[in-house]
Amino acid sequence: MSQRTTKSRHLGTSPLRARAAVLAAGLGISTLMGAGVAAAADSQASVALPDTTATSVKAQADAQAKAAASAKQAAAKQAAAKQAAAKKAAAKKAVKPSWVDPVAKYKLSASFAQAGNMWSHNHSGQDFAVASGTKVVATHGGTVVKAGGNGAGDGPAYGNAVVIKHGNGTYSQYAHLSRINVNVGQVVATGQTIALSGNTGNSSGPHLHFEIRTTPNYGSAVDPVKFLRSKGVTV
Secondary structure (H helix, E strand, O other): OOOHHHHHHHHHHHHHHHHHHHHHHHHHHHHHHHHHHHHHHHHHHHHHHOOOHHHHHHHHHHHHHHHHHHHHHHHHHHHOOOOHHHHHHHHHHHHHOOOOOOOOOOOOOOOOOOOOOOOOOOOOOEEOOOOOOOEEHHHHEEEEEEEEEEHHHHHHHHOEEEEEEEHHHHHHEEEEEEOOOOOOOOHHHHOOOEEEOOOOOOOOOOOOEEEEEEOOOOOOEHHHHHHHHOOOOOO
C-alpha cells in the first residue's frame, strides 16, 4: 500500500513538473524574443531618427561664422571710414597756405616804390585800404621783434607798428595801427590777429601799410605784393 502510494505520487508529480518546465521554457523564449524585437525596434528607431545634436551644433557654428563675418565687415567699414577721414584731414592741412593776406576785404592803394609828396623817398611798402579797426593778421608764423609807437623804432611816420621775424631772413612790417595786440618776443602763427588797422602816423586815411623786409629795420624792403604772390597768395 505504501509502495503504491509513493509510486503514484512520483508518477503524479512528474507531469506537473514537466508542464512547469515547459511553461518556464516558453516564457524564456518569449522573453528572449521580446528582447530581440525591442532591440530591433531600437535599432530601427536609431536609424530612422535624425541626429538632432549634430544638427544643432552645425547651426550654432553657422550662426557664429555669420556673426564673425558681420563683425569683420563692420570693422573693415569703420577702419575705411577712419582712414578716409584721416586722408581728408591731411589733405585739408596740406592745402592750408603758409602765407596769407595781412587783412581781408581790402583795396590796394599806394603801391611799392611809388613816388609822391607823402614820402621823403619812394613808398617802401604796399597800402591796403581798409576801415579803422579791421583785424590785421600775421602773414606767416614767426616771432615779434618790434612792437610799439614811433614806428616801433622806425620813425613817427609809421605810427604804431609791428615787425615779425620769419624764417630765411624774411621780416614783415605792419604800420599805422590803431591797436597792437602782441609783444616783443611773442611767437605768432600764420593768420593770427596781431593788431587792428588805423590811421596813426603819416597817413591820409585809414589803411594798413605793409612791408616785406630782409632785416627788421627800415630801408631793407622788397616788393611785398610780388613776394606774397610768389608764396601763392592772391593779392
